[in-house]
Amino acid sequence: MRSVCYMIFLLAYQLNAASIDFTQSTIISEGDNYENVNVYNDGSLIDMVGGTITDSIRLEDSSTLNMSGGTIGTVYNGNNATVCISNGTISKEINSEGTLLISGGIVDAWGFYINKGTTTITGGNISVDYTKFYSDAINIKGGNIDFGIVTGFGAVINIYGYDLICENEYDNFIISGYLLDGNPFEMTYSGGETEINLLPEPATLSLFGLGSIFLKRKYKM
Numbered sequence: 001m002r003s004v005c006y007m008i009f010l011l012a013y014q015l016n017a018a019s020i021d022f023t024q025s026t027i028i029s030e031g032d033n034y035e036n037v038n039v040y041n042d043g044s045l046i047d048m049v050g051g052t053i054t055d056s057i058r059l060e061d062s063s064t065l066n067m068s069g070g071t072i073g074t075v076y077n078g079n080n081a082t083v084c085i086s087n088g089t090i091s092k093e094i095n096s097e098g099t100l101l102i103s104g105g106i107v108d109a110w111g112f113y114i115n116k117g118t119t120t121i122t123g124g125n126i127s128v129d130y131t132k133f134y135s136d137a138i139n140i141k142g143g144n145i146d147f148g149i150v151t152g153f154g155a156v157i158n159i160y161g162y163d164l165i166c167e168n169e170y171d172n173f174i175i176s177g178y179l180l181d182g183n184p185f186e187m188t189y190s191g192g193e194t195e196i197n198l199l200p201e202p203a204t205l206s207l208f209g210l211g212s213i214f215l216k217r218k219y220k221m
Helices: 002-015
Strands: 019-022 026-028 033-039 045-059 064-077 082-096 099-102 106-114 118-121 125-133 137-140 144-146 149-152 156-169 172-179 184-189 194-199 203-208 212-217
Touching (some): 045 082, 149 184
Parallel strands (some): 019 033, 026 045, 045 064, 082 106, 099 118, 156 194
Antiparallel strands (some): 156 172, 172 184
């Protein structure tokens, strides 16, 4: 009886540890509670269907996070790692250098930083205070999105929708219209050299600094 109780205590401690390293595939479910999670090794898959990571999860190597529930404070996505968010909540920050796919869930955070890799947003509710775009592959197709103050440099941002326009207001560029899923979209950009493609509208906007804008129209042959 004593050994059984001891094993139960160890299991409970593991599922509620302050910090933990995962080097193989694991499921995080309702009732699991961690402060920090680090994920290593190629092929490691974290399937998060519930639970809480109060501070952060950091993914390295070619690891993957599939998030369909639960709450995470901050997501750090390494160069070769992949994060897929279909449900659940991010409450502090996303900092991505790998592949980021958002199709649902809630990102209610103060920071949204896309430094490298490919990011594709097709759904979800995103409301952040501050956004930085540096990646050359950012695809925005749907979702209820409020990026807050947007800056960046050297990024390529592809916005898929209709009735998309770009207006110059003081030192900012305001892009507005509707995304493919019908959600209204507005983004105020005040960064450096960045290419913004409005798709499928036949227009490419290249923003250089804050003072000039070049419009190149493409025609189908």
